[in-house]
Amino acid sequence: MVDTLVFVVAALICLIGALGVVLARNPVHSALMLVMTLFGIAVQFVAQEAHFLAAVQVIVYAGAIVVLFLFVIMLLGVDRAQNLEMSFLPIQKWAALLFAAGSLAIVVALIVVVGEPVTGAEAMSGALGGTDDVRLLARSLFSDYVYAFELTSLLLVIAVIGAVVLVRKPKVTDPVTAEDGGR
Amino acid sequence: MTGDPLYLDGVDLVDVSIMAVKVLVAFTFLLVATMFMVWFERKLISDMQNRIGPNVAGPWGLLQTFADGVKFFFKEDLRPENADPLVFRLAPYISAVTAFLSFAVVPIGGSFGGGSSGTVTIFGRETYLQVADPPIGILFLLAMSSIAVYGVMLAGWASGSKYPLIGSVRASAQAISYEAALGMATVVVVVLAGTLSTHGIVAAQSGGFTRWFLVSSGIVPFIVFLIAATAELNRPPFDLVEAEQELVGGFHTEYSSIRFALFFLAEFMNVITMSAIMVTLFFGGPAGPIFFGMTWFWPTIWFLLKVLAFLFVFVWFRATLPRLRYDQLMHLGWKLLIPLILFWLMFISLKELRATYDWNWVVTYGAAFVALAIGGSLLVAALRAGDRAYQEELEEV
Numbered sequence: 001m002v003d004t005l006v007f008v009v010a011a012l013i014c015l016i017g018a019l020g021v022v023l024a025r026n027p028v029h030s031a032l033m034l035v036m037t038l039f040g041i042a043v044q045f046v047a048q049e050a051h052f053l054a055a056v057q058v059i060v061y062a063g064a065i066v067v068l069f070l071f072v073i074m075l076l077g078v079d080r081a082q083n084l085e086m087s088f089l090p091i092q093k094w095a096a097l098l099f100a101a102g103s104l105a106i107v108v109a110l111i112v113v114v115g116e117p118v119t120g121a122e123a124m125s126g127a128l129g130g131t132d133d134v135r136l137l138a139r140s141l142f143s144d145y146v147y148a149f150e151l152t153s154l155l156l157v158i159a160v161i162g163a164v165v166l167v168r169k170p171k172v173t174d175p176v177t178a179e180d181g182g183r
Numbered sequence: 184m185t186g187d188p189l190y191l192d193g194v195d196l197v198d199v200s201i202m203a204v205k206v207l208v209a210f211t212f213l214l215v216a217t218m219f220m221v222w223f224e225r226k227l228i229s230d231m232q233n234r235i236g237p238n239v240a241g242p243w244g245l246l247q248t249f250a251d252g253v254k255f256f257f258k259e260d261l262r263p264e265n266a267d268p269l270v271f272r273l274a275p276y277i278s279a280v281t282a283f284l285s286f287a288v289v290p291i292g293g294s295f296g297g298g299s300s301g302t303v304t305i306f307g308r309e310t311y312l313q314v315a316d317p318p319i320g321i322l323f324l325l326a327m328s329s330i331a332v333y334g335v336m337l338a339g340w341a342s343g344s345k346y347p348l349i350g351s352v353r354a355s356a357q358a359i360s361y362e363a364a365l366g367m368a369t370v371v372v373v374v375l376a377g378t379l380s381t382h383g384i385v386a387a388q389s390g391g392f393t394r395w396f397l398v399s400s401g402i403v404p405f406i407v408f409l410i411a412a413t414a415e416l417n418r419p420p421f422d423l424v425e426a427e428q429e430l431v432g433g434f435h436t437e438y439s440s441i442r443f444a445l446f447f448l449a450e451f452m453n454v455i456t457m458s459a460i461m462v463t464l465f466f467g468g469p470a471g472p473i474f475f476g477m478t479w480f481w482p483t484i485w486f487l488l489k490v491l492a493f494l495f496v497f498v499w500f501r502a503t504l505p506r507l508r509y510d511q512l513m514h515l516g517w518k519l520l521i522p523l524i525l526f527w528l529m530f531i532s533l534k535e536l537r538a539t540y541d542w543n544w545v546v547t548y549g550a551a552f553v554a555l556a557i558g559g560s561l562l563v564a565a566l567r568a569g570d571r572a573y574q575e576e577l578e579e580v
Contacts, residue, residue: 063329074351
């Protein structure tokens with residue numbers, strides 16, 4: 001009873017947030033709606049006893065990634081409603097529509113074909129057999145999936161270094177910009 | 184499994200009422216403590232600056248904050264024309280609510296060690312003296328402090344005005360930079376305690392002064408945490424967010440009346456919560472000697488005294504330290520604190536591993552020293568190269 005209620009409320013929050021991300025005219029409002037969706041997902045994680053994933057969801061996604069989104073939106077000054085009629089490719093709009101409809105069709109088809117979308121299987125990250133989920137998650141991360149985990153972190157480091165190299169400006173010769181870069 | 188013993192045998196009306204009382208007490212305590220914190224800060228700073236400070240409202244000016252609060256209610260509530268109406272109204276509440284919520288995971292009393300597990304008995308039910316003890320414990324605090332960034336950031340943006348925007352961009356850059364150091368200092372404690380739960384962390388420190396993580400983690404994580412926490416709170420000397428000389432009032436320039444009061448409240452409440460968290464993580468929480476067999480009384484008193492000491496430290500910082508320049512702030516965060524705490528985290532983990540698997544002392548610490556020498560010299564070389572390039576760039580102008 002309570003579980004169903006929590007699920008319905010959190011799912012509604014997720015869906016409203018997701019719709020808001022797409023429909024809001026103002027990019028900052030979109031980003032805030034995204035935060036709302038992420039919170040809804042975090043609540044779903046808690047309902048599945050995956051407390052750690054819920055915390056990570058809030059700390060990493062809501063707390064860091066969307067903050068960076070907002071940062072970029074504010075710094076680039078695109079924080080006012082944009083003219084959405086403009087598109088870079090002539091078929092862009094239609095392609096987007098097609099892909100959206102396609103993904104929806106796949107999800108619906110999967111539910112229909114499987115026939116029983118609720119499997120009752122517990123989440124891997126959930127609290128199985130009384131061990132708390134942090135321990136469980138750590139054990140699988142550092143034993144079975146340790147190579148995948150380390151390679152992913154390596155990939156992230158490469159991405160960071162790549163980004164730094166790409167944005168590194170050649171030596172400044174224009175005194176005005178140099179002064180800006182200084183103190 | 185962690186968790187409050189209150190809920191072990193199902194939840195009934197008594198449990199719910201105990202919970203409600205706990206929430207109410209925590210809420211009231213925070214509000215009253217914030218009120219006196221403002222007075223305490225003003226009084227202490229004026230003492231340090233040879234002034235008298237508030238002394239008219241109530242005995243020793245104790246009611247000054249109350250008077251200010253009442254005044255805020257009656258002030259005109261302004262909203263700039265360029266402001267985003269919805270977000271402008273939302274931002275103060277994000278700040279205030281996250282400030283309240285963070286305090287929920289702090290254990291404020293209960294005797295630990297010597298067979299007792301920090302429970303107290305209320306109406307025949309055993310329970311912890313903290314509002315909630317979620318399995319993720321301390322991560323909840325980090326989550327709340329990362330959400331609190333939104334309050335400041337949105338306030339600055341939604342005001343639709345220059346100085347607030349600059350202030351909020353500074354604030355979010357600062358918060359993100361120091362969150363890494365703050366988080367890693369916390370991880371050191373978590374590695375030592377073997378649990379994320381705040382209750383478990385306090386329990387792991389029971390049994391005397393030397394068991395406190397301040398000592399057993401080697402002080403460095405505490406110092407890093409203190410600096411990062413000060414930056415996270417936007418307190419002096421890291422108050423670039425509201426640097427009056429440059430930004431008028433920073434992110435809350437355009438706020439007035441009760442909305443400004445909410446920001447003000449959140450800021451001071453965060454100071455109290457952060458002090459409480461530091462006491463919990465490094466100073467054994469409510470640990471202390473118990474006299475006359477009053478096990479329910481003394482731990483809370485010790486806890487409050489320790490928190491008070493930290494509140495004093497924060498005020499002391501404000502009265503004595505000049506504000507950092509922006510590049511100094513980033514330099515301190517990224518080039519000093521993060522490498523230092525990263526090294527310390529590895530060192531503590533190695534120490535724990537050695538103890539668990541009984542590795543050879545000489546080999547373990549020898550390897551650690553070689554790794555430190557190589558890694559450290561690479562890091563120093565990289566930092567020097569960076570500095571040199573920066574200086575050259577400046578000189579070329």
